[in-house]
Amino acid sequence: MNRNYPHTRLRRTRASNWSRAMHRETILTPADLIWPLFVTEGSGVEDPVAALPGVSRWSTDGIAACAKQAVSLGIPCIALFPNTPAGKRSDNGAEALNPDNLMCRAIKAIRDACGEDIGILTDVALDPYTTHGQDGLVDAAGYVTNDDTVAVLVDQALNQAEAGADIIAPSDMMDGRVKAIRMALEMADRPNVQIMAYAAKYASAFYGPFREAVGSGDRLVGDKKTYQMDPANADEALAEIALDIEEGADSVMVKPGLAYLDIIWRAKQAFNVPVFAYQVSGEYALIEAGAAAGVGDRDALMMEKLLAFKRAGCSGILTYHAPLAARLLGA
Numbered sequence: 001m002n003r004n005y006p007h008t009r010l011r012r013t014r015a016s017n018w019s020r021a022m023h024r025e026t027i028l029t030p031a032d033l034i035w036p037l038f039v040t041e042g043s044g045v046e047d048p049v050a051a052l053p054g055v056s057r058w059s060t061d062g063i064a065a066c067a068k069q070a071v072s073l074g075i076p077c078i079a080l081f082p083n084t085p086a087g088k089r090s091d092n093g094a095e096a097l098n099p100d101n102l103m104c105r106a107i108k109a110i111r112d113a114c115g116e117d118i119g120i121l122t123d124v125a126l127d128p129y130t131t132h133g134q135d136g137l138v139d140a141a142g143y144v145t146n147d148d149t150v151a152v153l154v155d156q157a158l159n160q161a162e163a164g165a166d167i168i169a170p171s172d173m174m175d176g177r178v179k180a181i182r183m184a185l186e187m188a189d190r191p192n193v194q195i196m197a198y199a200a201k202y203a204s205a206f207y208g209p210f211r212e213a214v215g216s217g218d219r220l221v222g223d224k225k226t227y228q229m230d231p232a233n234a235d236e237a238l239a240e241i242a243l244d245i246e247e248g249a250d251s252v253m254v255k256p257g258l259a260y261l262d263i264i265w266r267a268k269q270a271f272n273v274p275v276f277a278y279q280v281s282g283e284y285a286l287i288e289a290g291a292a293a294g295v296g297d298r299d300a301l302m303m304e305k306l307l308a309f310k311r312a313g314c315s316g317i318l319t320y321h322a323p324l325a326a327r328l329l330g331a
């Protein structure tokens, strides 16, 4: 094809609002959004997260209210993260297996409030439950062991599924955990519980505000580089994604988001499966801080970044901006 000026003027289709709308290639809708929420003990509690302006930890009644709000905004799914009380954290994170833990009570509160009108995604990893803040079990040398951890994660996943979770999202990056969870769900006669694997999760500097929100930041001993990925690697991310699909994941996630658009793009091209991005806490905080510092209009900065994920091939985006974006999109 040989398109030459002046027969071709690409500005022609950009000249009016209606024409720009007609030629728009990528569209963001509230159905593309997954809203991460932080749960805390108590009732009637809203506890703002200092590092995430506009984001709070809610007691389970507030979580149920947020879920109702999500339904009315057209947001199809929420993701839950507990801030476990200090007294319930332990070396082995046993509270993760308690059928009456904060997470399970939040799931039930949402189900009572919203029925089947919303999807509930739950995070599988031990960091909100351990005293050391690592995602798994730690041996005497401080190493997070793989196979022992997987055994616990399977029980954690079953506990969440039993409470009513729709999507199990392992964020721990242990080898083999998707297969183990999938087999356990089959055995437990829960064949329709989905797995969204945090397939390519990087050892990122952008998780700081999240760790404050769930109370694991100050506790964290060491780093997570023996299980989360090196930000320098892309081929390895594709290997991670391929394995998780083979092991029984229904969808895969790339995390963080914007700094890893190439991974999203390559994953979509290579496997043509549903790919989700997690626009993580540090990314959210940067947009808010940038807008507050006068870099640009907050809503416009937010929408441009969310759109980038769709353009790169995402089926959806986990974002703390979900309610704000949904409101703007619905307006």
Ligand code: PBG
Pocket: 123, 125, 127, 135, 171, 172, 206, 207, 208, 209, 210, 211, 224, 279, 280, 281, 282
């Ligand atoms: C825990 C987990 C983390 C996030 C989601 N699940 C933090 C971590 O791995 O340390 C980060 C999310 C965010 O920063 O918004 N396994």
